[in-house]
Amino acid sequence: MKGSGNVFDIKIWWGLLAGLVFLGTVHGQLYMDREGVVVFEASEKMFEPVKARNGSVSALFDPSDNSLASLALIRGFRFENSLMQEHFNENYIESDLYPKARFKGEILDFDLERADRTTREYVLDGSLEIRGVEKEIRPTVKVQKIGNILSIQGSLTLLPKDFKIEIPKIVENKIAKEVVVRFDFKLKGNEGL
């Protein structure tokens, strides 16, 4: 009776240890950025720049499966021209109906153990949702790790029509057909969630 009690105790201890290791893995290895930067530009030469910046984009990276998730609040994009910002929100993106842009994907063939100050290129494979429309994207990203900070930078080109955004004929010449989107995340590790 005494012996079986000891075995039971050991099982409990192993269970607790496994639980702690699991919790340590989950809590210790998430990388997070609350102040990610996303800039998009659709400027045409000779016309006023069509450019906006959002410096409060969130991003979350999980090294256990190399998944990267990001969320940008559309109202957080700031233009230099406030009238342009108003048109962007009211007429093009309809940010009251579609207030968020979301990305979910994976950094292919990435190994956090190998990451260091050297900048390496990887393919980020995932889907981007804007205006409720999802599109598969595969931009190349530059990744480096300095101390506890994982830097992920990249750019991609999008077409407004892919997200059912209609550009009125009257401003067609002033807005580029292709929108260049640049992102810059500095994800801090070990914050836990």
Add this chain to the structure above:
Amino acid sequence: MRDSKKKWALVLGLVLVLMAVLAQRFLYPAPRDIARERVEFEMSARALSEAMSQMESTPPYANRVVLTWGKIVEIRGRRIVLEHGVEALMLDPVENVGVGDKVTIKARCVGYDELLEAVRLDQASMVPNDTDR
């Protein structure tokens, strides 16, 4: 004859300047000044967080001026994080307050970030605390 031509040129010039000024104001309106705008709704950080987290689209508070209050849990540069995940990007550098202080903030409500479970505010400024709150 010469004088009347001069007069017309002057009137035409003034009209052109006036049109240019009006066009400039129409095409480049001044950006919103949230600190001077009227507060549209007031609620504690906890109530704001609860309300925002339950709305997926058409949030009634987004892009509107909010007055909210709560304890500071973190300060990062010009960002103040209040309890219950309310994050405010301040217009000015954060001075004279620290973690644990109760503050009241006037800001534009940008939206709710469900990835990090945070309410995002920007163009924020401090207002004096109301002891009744």
